[in-house]
Amino acid sequence: MDLLAPISRNLIAPLWAKWEKSPYLSHYKRFLKTQYAPLETIRESQTAKMREIVTHAYRTCPFWRERFDSCSIKPSDIHQLEDLRQLPLLTKTDLRTRLDDMISTDYSDRSRLTRHETSGSTGVSVEVFSDEESDQFKRGAVLRSDEWTGWKLGERRALIWGNPQIRTNWKGKIRRFLLDRDYVYLDTLKMDEAAMSQFADALVAAPPSMLFGHAHSLYLFAGYIQAKRPNVKIRPHGILSTCMVLHDYERNLLEEVFQCRVVNRYGCEEVSLIACDCEKQEGLHVNTDALFVELMDFQGNPCPPEQPGRILVTDLCNRAMPMIRYEVGDTAVWAGKPCSCGRTLPLFSQIEGRVADYVMTNKGEYISGISLTENFACMVDGIAQLQIVQEEIDRFTFNIVKAPDFGESTLTRLTELVRKRFGNAAVYQCVFMDKIPQEKNGKYRFCISKVKKEFQ
Numbered sequence: 001m002d003l004l005a006p007i008s009r010n011l012i013a014p015l016w017a018k019w020e021k022s023p024y025l026s027h028y029k030r031f032l033k034t035q036y037a038p039l040e041t042i043r044e045s046q047t048a049k050m051r052e053i054v055t056h057a058y059r060t061c062p063f064w065r066e067r068f069d070s071c072s073i074k075p076s077d078i079h080q081l082e083d084l085r086q087l088p089l090l091t092k093t094d095l096r097t098r099l100d101d102m103i104s105t106d107y108s109d110r111s112r113l114t115r116h117e118t119s120g121s122t123g124v125s126v127e128v129f130s131d132e133e134s135d136q137f138k139r140g141a142v143l144r145s146d147e148w149t150g151w152k153l154g155e156r157r158a159l160i161w162g163n164p165q166i167r168t169n170w171k172g173k174i175r176r177f178l179l180d181r182d183y184v185y186l187d188t189l190k191m192d193e194a195a196m197s198q199f200a201d202a203l204v205a206a207p208p209s210m211l212f213g214h215a216h217s218l219y220l221f222a223g224y225i226q227a228k229r230p231n232v233k234i235r236p237h238g239i240l241s242t243c244m245v246l247h248d249y250e251r252n253l254l255e256e257v258f259q260c261r262v263v264n265r266y267g268c269e270e271v272s273l274i275a276c277d278c279e280k281q282e283g284l285h286v287n288t289d290a291l292f293v294e295l296m297d298f299q300g301n302p303c304p305p306e307q308p309g310r311i312l313v314t315d316l317c318n319r320a321m322p323m324i325r326y327e328v329g330d331t332a333v334w335a336g337k338p339c340s341c342g343r344t345l346p347l348f349s350q351i352e353g354r355v356a357d358y359v360m361t362n363k364g365e366y367i368s369g370i371s372l373t374e375n376f377a378c379m380v381d382g383i384a385q386l387q388i389v390q391e392e393i394d395r396f397t398f399n400i401v402k403a404p405d406f407g408e409s410t411l412t413r414l415t416e417l418v419r420k421r422f423g424n425a426a427v428y429q430c431v432f433m434d435k436i437p438q439e440k441n442g443k444y445r446f447c448i449s450k451v452k453k454e455f456q
């Protein structure tokens with residue numbers, strides 16, 4: 001029995017929000033209503049926010065002024081959401097090369113902004129800054145979709161995550177215990193049997209209401225429980241799978257082992273939550289309160305339902321670094337019909353996103369490919385794109401697209417990280433290329449392991 005849950009939800013969370021001066025709970029309460037608003041109302045609200053952000057971007061960001069001018073358009077020419085199509089796509093290369101000019105002059109003090117760094121869906125490291133107001137707005141939207149798992153604010157969560165930003169100071173520890181309730185986590189950079197066993201014990205001792213993690217890491221843990229600890233009963237209300245493609249076979253095993261619903265979430269560091277399954281699991285509802293999402297085919301036309309298209313996101317709230325028509329690097333398909341849950345938020349029937357294998361070390365540790373590539377791409381300067389291939393247990397190939405700041409220090413840093421992650425026995429070669437090749441199906445796999453494993 002989790003006696004702290006109602007206290008955390010009804011007392012600690014509101015008081016904490018007040019102390020932080022955060023309006024996220026009032027946003028959340030409003031979002032509980034907007035998810036059922038008529039589509040016209042949603043569009044009107046998006047249009048008003050889009051026009052405001054476009055005007056702001058033109059007024060305060062040299063990059064956007066230049067871009068609008070080069071297309072001979074003014075913000076006043078953009079009336080409807082469709083008018084955004086006059087602008088070219090915003091690419092990861094734009095983010096890498098024009099960052100300083102993309103940050104609004106109204107927010108020039110970067111110490112007041114949140115910095116997000118990611119290796120993205122193709123192993124490209126990019127940096128994005130967001131303002132506090134936008135962060136709190138999105139926090140409300142994330143909370144709404146978190147609760148679609150059956151978990152409620154205040155209840156315990158267990159995390160399977162890489163590069164965890166674990167709060168270790170006293171304030172952070174109190175917050176984790178009383179508010180976030182993410183009391184236990186399994187590090188996806190080091191998932192050996194001992195770590196998984198310890199994690200399972202912790203979940204039995206204090207059952208979580210939600211299990212949260214990378215799709216493949218959750219799957220790996222489920223495989224471990226099924227094979228090695230079949231008598232252990234872990235029964236959360238729901239599982240939230242995020243960060244990469246959730247395959248049907250993964251969802252099936254998770255539902256079988258943990259006997260609960262698996263909610264699939266899609267998002268990225270640059271703009272946060274993009275879309276999420278609801279309890280009906282008929283598709284992923286787009287986060288229209290914070291974003292305007294387009295799907296575009298390879299000829300540049302908008303996609304009708306049931307046709308896959310490239311995902312373009314216009315962030316309707318981040319004023320610190322306006323993101324207009326940002327190409328995330330994944331594809332999705334519009335469902336073309338509403339969800340039976342009654343929510344009006346538009347629905348993706350399918351996402352084709354990040355694919356990455358697990359790497360197993362000679363010590364029997366499993367390392368999440370997502371976490372690994374993030375870790376390398378973010379910690380080594382001079383790499384524009386990275387793909388890690390594990391040829392044999394101790395032999396790796398790094399396919400690298402050089403960035404302008406590539407140099408001797410890049411290779412030194414890479415060697416250090418290889419030693420740290422894989423030990424002294426690991427050997428590797430670097431292959432330099434102009435671009436990372438796509439798979440036959442058009443997907444990028446940014447971590448490939450050719451090693452046969454026990455759970456996979």
Ligand SMILES: [Zn+2]
Pocket residue numbers: 278279280281282285339340341342343
């Ligand atoms: Zn729904």
